[in-house]
Amino acid sequence: MPLLKLRKNKRGMSPGSLVFTGEKKVEKTKISVFDFDEKGYHEKDLPEDRIESLSEFKTNKNVSWLNICGIHDAELIGKVGEIFNIHPLVLEDILNTGHNPKVEEFDDFIFVITKMINYNKELNELNIEQVSFILGKNYLITFQEKEGDVFDIIRDKIRSNNGRIRKSGADYLAYRLIDTMVDNYFLVLEKIDERTEYLEDELFENPEKSSLENIHLIRKEVIKLRRAVVPLRDIVHALEREQYPFIAKSTYIYLRDLYDHIRQIIDTVENYREIINSLQEVYLSSASHKMNEVVKILTIISTIFIPLTFIAGIYGMNFRTDISVWNMPELDWKYGYPFALAIMGLIFIGMVIFFKRKKWF
Amino acid sequence: MPLLKLRKNKRGMSPGSLVFTGEKKVEKTKISVFDFDEKGYHEKDLPEDRIESLSEFKTNKNVSWLNICGIHDAELIGKVGEIFNIHPLVLEDILNTGHNPKVEEFDDFIFVITKMINYNKELNELNIEQVSFILGKNYLITFQEKEGDVFDIIRDKIRSNNGRIRKSGADYLAYRLIDTMVDNYFLVLEKIDERTEYLEDELFENPEKSSLENIHLIRKEVIKLRRAVVPLRDIVHALEREQYPFIAKSTYIYLRDLYDHIRQIIDTVENYREIINSLQEVYLSSASHKMNEVVKILTIISTIFIPLTFIAGIYGMNFRTDISVWNMPELDWKYGYPFALAIMGLIFIGMVIFFKRKKWF
């Protein structure tokens, strides 16, 4: 799970060279078109060889949404770029799936890069996918690495003419798509929240070595999430502030709302960073506490039995009592053995009392 | 106690869809109205089915305070919104109880979201409740998640015509309500202070594993408190700076005072963060110190008795003195035993002096 998506094999290439630098996630690029206005909608998939027909959507009066799934085919993307008059550097950024989120204004369109984040339950890690937007006057082109179900919600809205979407322009459609992705961030946060709560319980009850790994993993995920969201905040803030020609006035209130949501996500992410740092320290403290308990047991046992063993050792010495009355006369005493046991018992009891006072039991 | 109140089931919904996303805290929504001017006041509870009658308060010349307790009934809130001409996105924010505090200006009113924080003594945790304000020309609408006693103080003031409140407008009323909530933050801080002081004593005297949990708990509460207060500072700062049409000039001095109080809370909260970080380190140090003590006892006992036991072991060897004069002749000495005991005594005394010098006693 590397932090950095590398721009392999790109060294020395001219800027604007179209080379896909990510991981190929779908077999075949799929181009689907949604063409709608308030009255109706038209939906179709476009075969690769009929790509020139896209040019019609550039000028017709309906709102057109072109979704391109799978961006490994640099040549195809290049053709789309030609049709819509997109600068090669923009196309290069679209193909570079490790690019940071950003917004750029051009004469014909606004270009936005965002990150879609999903929680992969099986691998227990975050899936990060780049989604790029080309928002023109009446059209929106989206570039996805692979097909997902997140945008289907919006497709259904268009089909069912539910809400404002069919009544509004391409700018509102773009807003709704980004909003849906931001809603997804909340789900990811929820997942992180769940795991953090679980970790907390584990740490206070029985810290394992795996807890440490989990702390580190969550920390890395929080870093990744932050990396996707913080530039997105700046993007939406820029969109909301500046007067872009392709964004209708009525859309600004929605962008402000979106901005609020992203800020909330960032606040929460920052709080998690703090909590995870705290948990790391809790782990260290808990481990130290556990060791303390172990050493205490060792000390109690040793402290009690080592002196007793010493006394037994004394009575085990082989001095010959018959040679001299000084030589261990106690071995010949009538009550020597009970006396020895009594001494040992007293030491034992004394030790127990000592540790009781130290509150070690 | 999750950090994030989730926007469950909201994914894919149109913006402005009214869905309550919090936890239902009261059985039935209660709408109570206070209508007052300098001369008198009128107080009543409104049944849900007579909600249209609210429209009269929008225009009459008295100050009207509509308090809506319980916001789980999205439909009812929707009706209120229609009567007072509130944008659906605003209503959505009111219903989303996990929203960050914020202020927004509209043509007809100012919209403010704040957080009420109480310390729940039984569960030993913070209760956070969202309170939203719609401040219009002559009316104030407040939305609470559940009934609390905090606003009763203000109700009594209105009834008894005590202070400036009956003489001033809806803006002063809003100020007083927020001020009362901020006073409550002081009580929460007081509680955190108490617990921190208690923790400190515990840590220096006898650090327990529970101390660690308490540090972590307080840290999380401080994060929560900060999260509520920091945006509130920005809100009050904005209100105090910008010239809002619904806020009387005479109210600004009070807002400045309120701003001072909030800043003091934030300063204190930041100081607690630092102190809590320090306490975490103190815990680690104390635990390490405790372990040190335990290991010292272990070392003393072992270091004293292991050599003694070894000597006793020497004299316990079964070499036959009758075969050779080289074989443990000391066993046959007259004063062999006292001699052995003396050696052991000397070692014991030497060890004690050694440890005294090391200042281990």
Added chain:
Amino acid sequence: MPLLKLRKNKRGMSPGSLVFTGEKKVEKTKISVFDFDEKGYHEKDLPEDRIESLSEFKTNKNVSWLNICGIHDAELIGKVGEIFNIHPLVLEDILNTGHNPKVEEFDDFIFVITKMINYNKELNELNIEQVSFILGKNYLITFQEKEGDVFDIIRDKIRSNNGRIRKSGADYLAYRLIDTMVDNYFLVLEKIDERTEYLEDELFENPEKSSLENIHLIRKEVIKLRRAVVPLRDIVHALEREQYPFIAKSTYIYLRDLYDHIRQIIDTVENYREIINSLQEVYLSSASHKMNEVVKILTIISTIFIPLTFIAGIYGMNFRTDISVWNMPELDWKYGYPFALAIMGLIFIGMVIFFKRKKWF
């Protein structure tokens, strides 16, 4: 030593209600007046019942300094406020001894809150006292929690007509009083410096558990000091920058000098924070080092004597040599015992060399 002075019993009170929220530090409020110009001075204590006579100082042409010692008597402060036309919110701030330092401009006067800090040698802690200033055209009113000797230096200067003070206005007097308090901060820093130096030596020589407590205490004091000084910097910066009507042009250069001093204090305070953090880590490291030493002794003793004891144990086994030549024939050897001792001696020497090589001695 709580961080937060609480605004107890204030919840729900109207803003501007005069309630003393601190700790009563003197029995009786003392009002003393200094009235002076270049030619002479007049000094007297005013009985509480003749408080109305204060009004004369508001208008006469001399510089008048009214010092009010003890602010627990809210009613009295209220009367003073009436005479000098002070807004109730200002009086409330004066009585709230936990207020953060601040400056506010009014039509008739400038209002400043500062903190006087003394090091209490007996309790080994910082005494923080609130001192408020009302700086009018020809008068200065100071409110102190209790009488201290810090201002006596200034009183002597007035009496002896030493320096610029009698030649200047109330603004210069106010500057001199604040300057004297800032000089006191240097003394407090000196005290902290001394204790930090002492702690450092202690930590490197023989870290005790009390060191840890002392680190924590100093850290809290540094937090308190910072809390008093940082807003004071902003206050003096504001005074120096903005053109206040009651501050003479010639005073600005002194304010700039004062600002420099405060900045120096803040720089030093920040450096102490860093050093104290470092000391905390040094404590942890030292404790760990100490433990290491203890464990080393334990290991040396155990590692040397446990094998020796084992060998002695071997020779202490009761196999009957008469039954079989295989049963411990060494017990019957002529030089068995010296041989055994020799083996033990060799092991002992081997161990010592081993530990020497490990550099444990």
Added chain:
Amino acid sequence: MPLLKLRKNKRGMSPGSLVFTGEKKVEKTKISVFDFDEKGYHEKDLPEDRIESLSEFKTNKNVSWLNICGIHDAELIGKVGEIFNIHPLVLEDILNTGHNPKVEEFDDFIFVITKMINYNKELNELNIEQVSFILGKNYLITFQEKEGDVFDIIRDKIRSNNGRIRKSGADYLAYRLIDTMVDNYFLVLEKIDERTEYLEDELFENPEKSSLENIHLIRKEVIKLRRAVVPLRDIVHALEREQYPFIAKSTYIYLRDLYDHIRQIIDTVENYREIINSLQEVYLSSASHKMNEVVKILTIISTIFIPLTFIAGIYGMNFRTDISVWNMPELDWKYGYPFALAIMGLIFIGMVIFFKRKKWF
């Protein structure tokens, strides 16, 4: 691997004194010239004694790229400076290979200092080399410490007239060179990423002492990388914002792209700092865990065998059973020995169960 390249022997010299302060990395300075326009190119190496001929490139209409490899010869650099009218302070900065990256505008040219970073696989450390640019109207002079292969890519592009480079001016050439160096930073990041991943695995599986050294090494490399990249961001930002006379309008979009890349590198570097801090803590935790395991084994063995040995010691005491029936009658029991073994067995089993419950196995 010192952080600071020292300005040895420079103390007291006049500013603008030309003294090479780095390490001599090539034997002989090599001056190579590329002179090209859209139609053709001319490439040659210039002997040191014909250096005056450089002056022609200052004025001719083609784009001229002068690359000077090896800057230890201060006199030579001084001559170049004279020809191109370069301020001695600029030449001094070129010769001071420890200078921070910066940009400065002059009347005739723009002066830029950057750092080339390579990962040295053999020494496992970062190679940092200073590359300075003098960008004039039609010429670009680059100063390198030693020959590298990084710029060869660009040379090939010029030779093969591949891409925009032959069609554009000296500004685009400079951009391409810097871009190539930034691409190299990505390779360095990749290397750091690889090593961090490797470290992570090592830390969680089997932390060694060398891991600690590696963490420290990577941390230092990240510091170095940041030190080179952060000022470069400011440089490119300044170039992109301000309207420099020698930079064509069409180049700005490329600078913006470059700026994006540098920002991405910085973001990644910051993330690595955080991850490395986390790894340091993981190391400490892992070491603590490992110790815990060791101490547990010690405790188990000691706790089980010390009491057993004590019991054996009891039965090894030499009380004479024939003198008194109180003296260890159990030695004369018929089943005394099996009984003793049984007791030991019971204690052993009890201990094992005790530790099982503690989950130590």
Added chain:
Amino acid sequence: MPLLKLRKNKRGMSPGSLVFTGEKKVEKTKISVFDFDEKGYHEKDLPEDRIESLSEFKTNKNVSWLNICGIHDAELIGKVGEIFNIHPLVLEDILNTGHNPKVEEFDDFIFVITKMINYNKELNELNIEQVSFILGKNYLITFQEKEGDVFDIIRDKIRSNNGRIRKSGADYLAYRLIDTMVDNYFLVLEKIDERTEYLEDELFENPEKSSLENIHLIRKEVIKLRRAVVPLRDIVHALEREQYPFIAKSTYIYLRDLYDHIRQIIDTVENYREIINSLQEVYLSSASHKMNEVVKILTIISTIFIPLTFIAGIYGMNFRTDISVWNMPELDWKYGYPFALAIMGLIFIGMVIFFKRKKWF
């Protein structure tokens, strides 16, 4: 080595009172004058009683450099102040050797405070000395605490008419003096670098308790250095930005160069802070590792020999084999002893294999 130079005995003094607050470093104040223009120079030492003759340098057309070495004589400094019309507050700052670096503009001159830092090899600590500059139209007055050799380099330049110095004004002279001091900071950094490198090696090879002290010492020196350099950056930045009347246009490019150097120092200092923090953690980790090694040895020895000793203890029990066949018949076996040794050997080998597998060897 206190952080704070105290303003002892200054409490309550009027601002502008001339009291020397530092440590007296020379016996006698020495006033030396350099008077030069392009054509020649004049150098002399001035006796204290002819101090009034200084006034001539205020007005003559040559550049005059007055260096005052030793500032403990407040009266003398006062006289100089009178001659050059220096405000008492400025003189007070000159005498207060603990003042932070700063720049202040007056009608007649610019006042600058800087810190000279030298590394004292004998005491192994930093020497910090305050150097103040009064830069007037044609004169420069410098105040030093004691004579040093740093300025001699500049004196030689003046004497030998080497470089621009004789051709330029007092502003260039001041720049050169500050530049020389900044060059000295590089030497101090070099020293810190050396010691950090040494510490690093020590920490990874054999961390001693003294390493900890050294880390703390270096950390404090870095704090001190930062404290001197950061305000100096602001000073030079202000000088370079604002158009001061006494600074020639041609000097600004040198100030910019100086600013670059100071920024480089600050960057390096910040990097050292980070590296030192890292080293502190490395120390802790190394100490923990060392302990781990010690505990491992303890565990190995104990784990191997304690069970063996137990077995020897078993065979040392005194059960009487003649009473019952159940009583330790193995003592009477023919091969009992070899059998016992064999068991012990097997346990020993088993243990060794166990620890091998744990990779403890």
